[in-house]
Amino acid sequence: MDETSDPFAPVRRRLGELLPEYRLAADPPSTTGLSQVFRAEDLRLHHRRVAVKAMAGYLSMHPGYRQRFLREIQLMTELEHPNIMYLIRASAAEDDLLYLVMPWAEDDLRRRLARERLDLAAAVDVVMQVARALDYAHDRGVVHRDVKPANILFGAEGHVYLSDFGVAKDRMGPDLTVAGESIGTRRYTAPEVYSAGPADPNAPGVPAERPATDAERAGDVYSLGAVLYHCLNGQRPFDHLDDSAAELAQREGDLTPVTMLHPQLPAALDPVVAKAMHVDPAQRYRSCGELARALAQTVGVTDAGSALPILRDIQERLRTEPGERTELVRSVPAARPHWLHLLVPVLSLLLAAGVLAWSAFGPEDDGGGSGVAAEETSGEEVEEGAEPTAPPPVTGDEQVERRPLVGECTTDDDETWVVVACDSPDAAEYYYRIVVNPEDPNPSQPDHDDASWLACGDSRATDFEYYWSDSTPDGEQWDPATDVIYYIMCYQEL
Incomplete structure (x- = not known):
């Protein structure tokens, strides 16, 4: 396949030069506006399957986006938790093409929900695992800001990994968003986060080691509630509306109860979802763990799943x-x-x-x-x-x-x-x-x-x-x- 028929060929060729021990698959990578994820094999480790995430070629020379990608590498290195995706290898700051290598995930929640909505037990299991990852990050001052099904990956035997800290905000560095940029993904991201501008550089500083506050956690609580809604309902929140109407409905808190669409589910789930996605951040659960515990208590399971x-x-x-x-x-x-x-x-x-x-x-x-x-x-x-x-x-x-x-x-x-x-x-x-x-x-x-x-x-x-x-x-x-x-x-x- 030549470069005229393969738009990813320049990135693929450069990754082959930087990572000769990995063989990239010929199939097209999954791609977003900021990065491309290639499937590959580790030739030195019994052809272990891995994922190679590389910065989109046209952004490689942009200082701001390079700094954001490097920040993601730093955060994934520091956040060592069983439910947070980990790195096998990553590029150095001086490399012309930035990349990171992760274990290959067999599935993600977006693809799984495209096939069918989750049963109640599976939905609770996913939310509890993601909540543990988010609370761990929040306790270390890191707020994800883009929790959504595509960033929730599945390993062996249903083990869940939270991934993609590309727009995360942490206390150790400046807010890397720019004026006019939307944060997160509509329908999953809290209204106050999605439309938030960059932090005021003249605002008083906060201690770098302090955990995230309840107000800072509230955005990820909303997103985890939206993920729960999607798992139970099989559709995104406000999925019947276009983007403009969905934004208005989010700001007004006009959310169709899950049990109105699926009356066989327990009615007690509705107030749990409604509190998690409350339009007022102060009215939401104080942490993702609190949301998970309320959900588990509602359906009658412990944090350990019994x-x-x-x-x-x-x-x-x-x-x-x-x-x-x-x-x-x-x-x-x-x-x-x-x-x-x-x-x-x-x-x-x-x-x-x-x-x-x-x-x-x-x-x-x-x-x-x-x-x-x-x-x-x-x-x-x-x-x-x-x-x-x-x-x-x-x-x-x-x-x-x-x-x-x-x-x-x-x-x-x-x-x-x-x-x-x-x-x-x-x-x-x-x-x-x-x-x-x-x-x-x-x-x-x-x-x-x-x-x-x-x-x-x-x-x-x-x-x-x-x-x-x-x-x-x-x-x-x-x-x-x-x-x-x-x-x-x-x-x-x-």
């Missing part, structure tokens, strides 16, 4: 067994956390069977709906054979007596949980984490301080409640072979 039991239903089942009783005791907030014990003389095997019987993901129907485990309804019995649903969010002046979900608030009622909206004047406690089957490094410790410290952390937690079985009547002994902590609920006083 199923949450339907807590109230299992309690009621156990209470009805003759001679057996399970109680959940809430600890009392104090200057020093006061860990109360739970007296739960119940057979571990029966409890384990109850958990398995109510695993979160049941058989799929019509390719879209998943069995979804709920926390509990607001005091109403679930009809036999009916699919459980997560409780609706508490808003305004509403109050509900039930266990809180992650991200919810309660009053300071000492007898039970009264769930209220977090902006309610009655809100006294904020539940920020629920850990199922937590690790206990010191299982012989009667009050399990170590387990709660690992589950809740030592900085945010005011106190916690936990649900566990103990085979001894006085609760002073712990048998690791039979006794188990089922979950820990972490909260802080407001």
Whole structure:
């Protein structure tokens, strides 16, 4: 193939000179306005398949775009995380053609969604993995600003990589966007980010090592919410509108609920997506991890992907067994956390069977709906054979007596949980984490301080409640072979 019929021939030829140990495939690369990605083989390592990303030839001599590409190389080198795409090799600043070499990804989320929308379990898995990558980057002061399906790659066995930090902004250097340039991709990028101009060079500086603020994270939270919407719906947000109308709808927050298009999905997903893509950045989740935890809690899985039991239903089942009783005791907030014990003389095997019987993901129907485990309804019995649903969010002046979900608030009622909206004047406690089957490094410790410290952390937690079985009547002994902590609920006083 000569250069007259191959528009990528000059770049391909120069890469062959710079990277003689890699053989580039003859098929056309995937290309954007700024770069080209070639499939290649590593001739020195058993023909391992790799991806070679090179700057588009006409930009190679542009100082600003060269600096941006070099910044991407720097960021990918520094952000070492299992869910962030890593580099095998990269060009030096003095090279005439800038490039980087990465592992070859078999698929990306854009192509996968073009074939079919994801089922609920797969969508949650993707969002949780991307959220971990984004929180890691945000904690190091790096904001991605272009989270979209094309930049979410799949490795072996569904492992997810976040890629393309070409328009990322970090505290270690200046904002490399230029006046009049759009940041990110319409429909996925938050309105305040997409139309943002370059940073004011005269604005006060910020510490380079400081993590990203909630306001800085908000744009990536919006984008991850848009990715979730696409996964669940099979179409982009505002896909039925042209670009101009889509921009207006984004600014007005006029988003069609997912369950209006796919009513077989749990209704509780709609407020999760709506909060993530709220037009007001301050009303979104404070981090991508918080969004992922809210999503996982809604569908009944833990951060590790295991199923949450339907807590109230299992309690009621156990209470009805003759001679057996399970109680959940809430600890009392104090200057020093006061860990109360739970007296739960119940057979571990029966409890384990109850958990398995109510695993979160049941058989799929019509390719879209998943069995979804709920926390509990607001005091109403679930009809036999009916699919459980997560409780609706508490808003305004509403109050509900039930266990809180992650991200919810309660009053300071000492007898039970009264769930209220977090902006309610009655809100006294904020539940920020629920850990199922937590690790206990010191299982012989009667009050399990170590387990709660690992589950809740030592900085945010005011106190916690936990649900566990103990085979001894006085609760002073712990048998690791039979006794188990089922979950820990972490909260802080407001």
